[in-house]
Amino acid sequence: MTRVHDMGGRFGDGPINPGAPDDPVFEQDWHARALAVTLAAGALGQWNLDMSRHARERLAPKDYAGFSYFEKWTAALANLLVETGVLSADDLRGQGDESRPALADRALKAENVAAAFATGGPTDRPFDGVPAFAPGQRVRTLRPAANRLVDGGHTRLPAYAAGAVGAVLRCHGAHVLPDAHAHGLGEAPEPLYTVVFPAGELWAAPENPRDEVTLDLWQSYLEPA
Structure with a gap:
């Protein structure tokens, strides 16, 4: 089950107000x-x-x-x-x-x-293996979106993208895996990819069917489509 913070694509929360460019950085x-x-x-x-x-x-x-x-x-x-x-x-x-x-x-x-x-706090790390996916390759995100190491744990795979099919745009090398790092299980670095999803793959009635959504996703979140 998802936590209350995983709000992406959810109905009923109203429009997002980004504010004006000259708004103060901090309201109070x-x-x-x-x-x-x-x-x-x-x-x-x-x-x-x-x-x-x-x-x-x-x-x-x-x-x-x-x-x-x-x-x-x-x-x-x-x-x-x-x-x-x-x-x-x-x-x-x-x-x-x-x-x-x-x-x-x-x-x-x-x-x-x-x-x-x-x-800062760079998260890129050395990686001895070969990335499992290449740019242009079609991949599917795991379903459900969940931490596979800790029940109910932290993950960067949003629920609205679970089970969706997209294409790898780029591999960013290996980065610390949040699913492990958030729970004291070490850095467990693995390849990180930018994956492009058609809007229609994520939502039943996208406002513009030609829109795309890009997500940065770790290798363990993906499988071949």
Whole structure:
């Protein structure tokens, strides 16, 4: 079964409002702080990007549906801090002891932020094997869209694309597999492909039948069509 976050192609959620080019980046001051705290906490090295995505995905459905975007970020961060032992629930309530945190020396300093952003977190990795698929080859995504390593776990295959047939546009080399990385199962790198799907393959009545959708999908999500 899919989680509440997997909303792509779902009816009833209304139109997407992308906003105007001159709209502020953050609607409220605390939004910027929520982003900053999340990135700074990630620099402590206690979890990876895929773990943080999964933390947001596994918020309680009532919370996920009711929270704003940055409320989701903040709630997921609070869960990660407690689950990894960085803070306790009492610390988050302001009731913990005031001793110096064990990870204080890893704190991201303001003068190091630009360099940390410039470095980023590349996910490409060496790969000894040969990619199973080549550009132009027709492939089908697995059905259902699910993590095959952890029941109910994180995956980057959206539910709306499960069982769809498309064509490989490009192979990007090998990249860290989120399905493993989000659950402490190692990086498990495998080939990553851009796959092109006709809109009619994904939706029964596409607004423009000539539209196409491109998805970046890992090799274990695909099979020959």
